[in-house]
Amino acid sequence: MRQYIQRYLKKPKLLFADRRNGVVLSRSCNPRECDFEGKNKIYAGANVFGSEIGRGTYIGPYSQLRKCKVGRYCSIGPQVMVISGKHPIDERLSSHPCFYSTKRQGGFTYVDQQSYEEFLYSDTEHRYFSEIGSDVWIGARVTILGGVRIGHGAVIATGSVVTKDVDPYSIVGGVPAKHIRHRFDEGQRKAILQDPWWDKDEVWIQANLNLFTDKGAT
Numbered sequence: 001m002r003q004y005i006q007r008y009l010k011k012p013k014l015l016f017a018d019r020r021n022g023v024v025l026s027r028s029c030n031p032r033e034c035d036f037e038g039k040n041k042i043y044a045g046a047n048v049f050g051s052e053i054g055r056g057t058y059i060g061p062y063s064q065l066r067k068c069k070v071g072r073y074c075s076i077g078p079q080v081m082v083i084s085g086k087h088p089i090d091e092r093l094s095s096h097p098c099f100y101s102t103k104r105q106g107g108f109t110y111v112d113q114q115s116y117e118e119f120l121y122s123d124t125e126h127r128y129f130s131e132i133g134s135d136v137w138i139g140a141r142v143t144i145l146g147g148v149r150i151g152h153g154a155v156i157a158t159g160s161v162v163t164k165d166v167d168p169y170s171i172v173g174g175v176p177a178k179h180i181r182h183r184f185d186e187g188q189r190k191a192i193l194q195d196p197w198w199d200k201d202e203v204w205i206q207a208n209l210n211l212f213t214d215k216g217a218t
Contacts, residue, residue: 021036021038021039022038022039022040023036023038023039023040023041024040024041024042025041025042026042026043026044026045026046027044028044028045029042029043029044029045029046029047029048030046030047030048030049031046031048031049032048032049032050033049033050034048034049034050034051034052034053035051035052035053036053037052037053037054037055037072038055038056039055039056040053040055040056040057040058040059041058041059042058042059043058043059043060043061043062043063043078044061044062045061045062046059046060046061046062046063046064046065047063047064047065047066048063048065048066048068049065049066049067050066050067051065051066051067051068051069051070052068052069052070053070054070054071054072054073054074054134054198055072055073055198056072056073056074057070057071057072057073057074057075057076058074058075058076059076059080060076060077060078060079060080060140061078061079062078062079063076063077063078063079063080063081064080064081064082065080065082066082066084066129067084067127067128067129067130068082068128068129068130068131068132069122069127069128069130069131069132070132070136071132071133071134071135071136071152071198072134072135072198073134073135073198074132074133074134074135074136074137074138075136075137075138076132076136076138077137077138077139077140077141077142077158078140078141079140079141080138080140080141080142080143080144081142081143081144082129082130082143082144082145082146083143083144083145083146084119084120084129084130084146085118085119085120085146086118086119086120086146087118088100088116092116097109097118098110098111099111100114100115100116100118101114101116101118102114103118119146120145120146120147121146121147122146122147122148122149129146129147130144130145130146130147130148130149130150131148131149131150132149132150133149133150133151133152133153133154133168134152134153134196134198135152135153135198136150136151136152136153136154136155136156137154137155137156138150138156139155139156139157139158139159139160140158140159141158141159142156142157142158142159142160142161142162143160143161143162144156144162145161145162145163148162148163148164148165148166149165149166150162150165150166151165151166151167151168151169151170152168152169152192152193152196152198153168153169153183153184153189153192154166154167154168154169154170154171154172155170155171155172155183156172156173156177157171157172157173157174157177157180158173159173159175160172160173160174160175160176160177161174161175161176161177162176162177163176163177164176167179167182168189168193169182169183169184169189169192170182170183171183197211
């Protein structure tokens with residue numbers, strides 16, 4: 001009985017559940033300055049900051065997403081990380097930020113003016129470090145570098161390091177991640193992207209569930 005109680009107490013509890021929007025946040029996750037469209041779940045230990053999360057998207061345990069725009073119905077596995085920063089490795093004598101940054105990453109700095117752009121953005125307005133389309137599946141322990149855009153319907157294999165943009169419906173994997181194959185043929189991809197199902201309302205989705213039962217329905 002005591003062992004059962006201990007196991008129960010270790011289970012992550014809910015910090016917040018908006019029954020109207022269907023947003024569920026586990027107690028040990030850390031969402032800050034985020035916009036959740038609805039029917040989202042953020043699992044234990046996930047740290048999501050300054051991001052837009054589309055309807056139906058969930059974020060797995062201990063993932064780290066900062067300033068990301070994420071589409072609808074995405075499946076983001078555990079320990080996924082978006083790495084936004086960069087260091088100079090060729091053009092300067094040292095890569096340490098104390099010589100070019102005022103942000104004191106190491107607790108100190110020698111400069112009083114920023115002299116190097118140390119973040120990689122995916123948009124010209126510098127709002128997002130990374131943009132992830134709709135219906136994207138990102139496996140466990142994937143690392144995404146700043147500035148990367150992942151297209152609709154893409155799949156990122158477990159443990160991959162994504163260093164460049166990923167085309168819609170492309171399956172990629174490896175270090176660095178490379179294209180393996182497409183989920184659908186070219187005609188199917190064009191048809192879906194011309195009339196994306198994730199832009200439909202939930203009434204339409206409920207009425208057309210048969211379209212999601214097999215690949216041939218596309």
